[in-house]
Structures are given as structure tokens and as C-alpha cells.
Amino acid sequence: MIRQITLTETMRAALRKGVEDHKFSHGHALVLAGGPGRGGAARLAARAALRAGAGLVTLACPQVSLAENAAHLTAVMLTALPDAYTLRGMFADTRLNALCLGPGLGAPRALEMVPGALWGRRATVLDADALTAFEHDPGPLFNALHDKVVLTPHPGEFRHLFPDLARAWEAGEMSKIEATSRAAVRAGCTVLLKGHETVIASAAEEIAVHSATGEMAAPWLATAGSGDVLAGLIVGLMARGHSPFEAACSGTWLHAAAARQFGPGLIAEDLPDALPALFRDIGL
Numbered sequence: 072m073i074r075q076i077t078l079t080e081t082m083r084a085a086l087r088k089g090v091e092d093h094k095f096s097h098g099h100a101l102v103l104a105g106g107p108g109r110g111g112a113a114r115l116a117a118r119a120a121l122r123a124g125a126g127l128v129t130l131a132c133p134q135v136s137l138a139e140n141a142a143h144l145t146a147v148m149l150t151a152l153p154d155a156y157t158l159r160g161m162f163a164d165t166r167l168n169a170l171c172l173g174p175g176l177g178a179p180r181a182l183e184m185v186p187g188a189l190w191g192r193r194a195t196v197l198d199a200d201a202l203t204a205f206e207h208d209p210g211p212l213f214n215a216l217h218d219k220v221v222l223t224p225h226p227g228e229f230r231h232l233f234p235d236l237a238r239a240w241e242a243g244e245m246s247k248i249e250a251t252s253r254a255a256v257r258a259g260c261t262v263l264l265k266g267h268e269t270v271i272a273s274a275a276e277e278i279a280v281h282s283a284t285g286e287m288a289a290p291w292l293a294t295a296g297s298g299d300v301l302a303g304l305i306v307g308l309m310a311r312g313h314s315p316f317e318a319a320c321s322g323t324w325l326h327a328a329a330a331r332q333f334g335p336g337l338i339a340e341d342l343p344d345a346l347p348a349l350f351r352d353i354g355l
């Protein structure tokens with residue numbers, strides 16, 4: 072059965088915070104960032120994760136990027152992350168339960184960090200450079216994927232990882248839903264294929280569709296960095312314990328609803344900050 076994503080009572084209940092909860096009840100998300108001058112995308116993701124309700128969010132960047140990121144971040148914590156060996160060491164802290172890799176990461180750092188991150192078997196969002204870095208040799212990525220991963224390609228990134236499915240979809244031989252569903256089964260994880268119609272499929276063949284058309288149109292989401300925010304929303308919800316598939320569905324709804332709440336003129340950094348008013352409006 073194909074689920075049309077709308078706000079449901081189950082989604083609303085899962086977004087609430089319990090009155091006796093503390094920050095570690097809502098998980099700790101780690102967002103990896105790239106080198107100097109490329110930090111914007113990861114900062115957008117980190118802020119979105121915190122606004123989505125993750126208890127703690129840390130941005131992990133190379134030592135050389137610390138000053139730049141420190142100048143922009145306050146509630147989001149910051150740590151130097153030189154290499155994948157150090158990343159593996161961070162998994163000794165079992166409270167660190169969700170990761171986001173890709174936005175602004177850069178291909179060389181993605182090639183090193185993605186296998187290290189997947190080794191930790193935490194809930195993980197892979198977006199942007201974490202997908203395109205494996206374009207020429209996807210084997211190491213596919214071998215390491217597991218069922219707590221959400222891949223969030225736009226159609227260009229989808230083409231890099233699943234060229235046969237993309238070709239069949241573009242030729243009209245396969246629907247977007249079927250292409251996404253087959254990709255999820257092949258990858259063994261959740262796949263979210265972006266666009267004004269977003270399709271989400273899990274390896275267990277759950278399928279959901281969000282149509283940002285008609286009353287739910289959100290054309291101002293077509294702006295640089297809005298996908299980075301979506302990745303952050305999903306990792307924030309997974310830190311809070313939502314399953315990868317549910318986090319992808321709820322994150323997609325929140326992303327479009329926040330864009331509609333803000334309205335024309337929206338740029339990516341407005342999205343996380345539109346969430347508090349949206350949460351009030353939906354009665355959290």
C-alpha cells in the first residue's frame with residue numbers, strides 16, 4: 072500500500088516532548104562538516120536537527136574549520152574530527168545515536184568518513200557528497216549500508232548510484248515510486264528520492280509519497296541548501312528514536328509545511344527557524 076504523507080495524530084504524538092524528559096531522552100546527533108569555507112550546508116543540517124528536537128547536536132569538522140564554525144554556532148556544539156579513526160572512537164559513547172554525512176563534506180572526506188560512520192551502525196542520513204563521492208565505485212558504499220540508513224538523493228544523485236533505475240524512470244518505463252522502491256531493496260535501507268513529489272521507500276517495501284502540489288505546493292523549497300535542511304530534520308528525528316522510514320516521512324512533511332508557513336522569499340536558513348511557529352500551529 073502506498074501511503075500519502077499528511078499530518079496524522081501518530082506523527083503529532085511522536086513529535087511531542089514528554090514533560091519529564093531530559094536532553095538525553097531525545098538523543099545526540101552528530102553532523103559531519105567539511106573544510107574551510109564549505110561549512111554552511113552542515114550548519115544548516117545541524118540547526119535543523121536541533122529544531123526538530125534532538126536533545127544535543129554536535130558538528131564535527133576538521134581542526135582548520137573550527138574557528139569558522141565557532142563564529143556561527145551557539146546551541147549546536149562543535150568538535151574537531153580529523154579522521155575516521157577518531158570517528159570510530161566516538162562510538163564508545165553510546166548516547167551518540169544518529170549521524171548525518173554529506174552536506175558540504177567534500178568527496179575526499181566523504182570517501183574516508185562514510186565507511187567509518189556506517190561501521191558504527193547508528194541511524195545515519197547520507198546526502199549530497201556522501202552519495203556523489205561513490206559515483207565511480209559504489210561497491211564500498213553498498214557493502215557497508217545497513218537498515219538504519221536513509222539515503223536522500225535528488226534525481227541527479229539518484230542517477231549516480233542507481234543508473235539503470237534512473238534510466239528506466241526517465242524513459243517512462245518505470246514510475247518514480249517503482250524506481251525508489253527497487254533502489255531501497257537493492258541498497259537494504261530507506262531511500263528518499265526528492266522533488267516536488269518526494270517518494271520514500273524502505274528495504275521492507277514500505278512506500279510513502281509526499282506531493283507538494285495544489286494546496287501543499289512549496290515551490291520556494293527550490294533554493295540552495297533546502298536539501299541540507301531536510302537531511303538535518305531526518306537525523307534530528309532519528310536521534311529522537313523515530314525509525315528511519317518514519318523520520319523520512321515526518322521530516323518531509325515538516326520540511327514542506329515549514330516552507331509553506333514561511334512563504335515566498337524563503338531561503339534555506341529560514342526553514343529551521345520556521346519550525347517553532349509550525350509546532351505551535353499543529354498543537355505540540
Ligand SMILES: NC(=O)C1=CN([C@@H]2O[C@H](COP(=O)(O)OP(=O)(O)OC[C@H]3O[C@@H](n4cnc5c(N)ncnc54)[C@H](O)[C@@H]3O)[C@@H](O)[C@H]2O)[C@@H](O)CC1
Pocket residue numbers: 109110111112113173174175176177199200203225226227228295296297298299
Ligand atoms: N549553503 C551551502 O553551503 C550549500 C552547500 N551545498 C553543498 O555543495 C556541495 C555540492 O552541491 P551542488 O549543489 O553543487 O551539487 P549537486 O549535486 O546538487 O548538483 C550537481 C549536479 O547535479 C544535478 N542535479 C542537481 N539537482 C538535480 C535535480 N533535482 N534533478 C536532476 N539533476 C540534478 C545537476 O546536473 C547539477 O549540476 C554539496 O556538498 C552540498 O551539500 C549545496 O547544498 C547548496 C547550499
Ligand SMILES: Nc1ncnc2c1ncn2[C@@H]1O[C@H](COP(=O)(O)OP(=O)(O)O)[C@@H](O)[C@H]1O
Pocket residue numbers: 199225265266267268269283288289290291292293294295296297298299300301326
Ligand atoms: N518545486 C519544488 N516543490 C517542492 N519541493 C521542492 C521543489 N524543488 C525542490 N524541492 C525540495 O527541496 C529540496 C532540495 O534539495 P537538493 O536538491 O538536495 O538541494 P540542495 O543540495 O541545494 O540542498 C528537496 O527536499 C526537494 O524535494
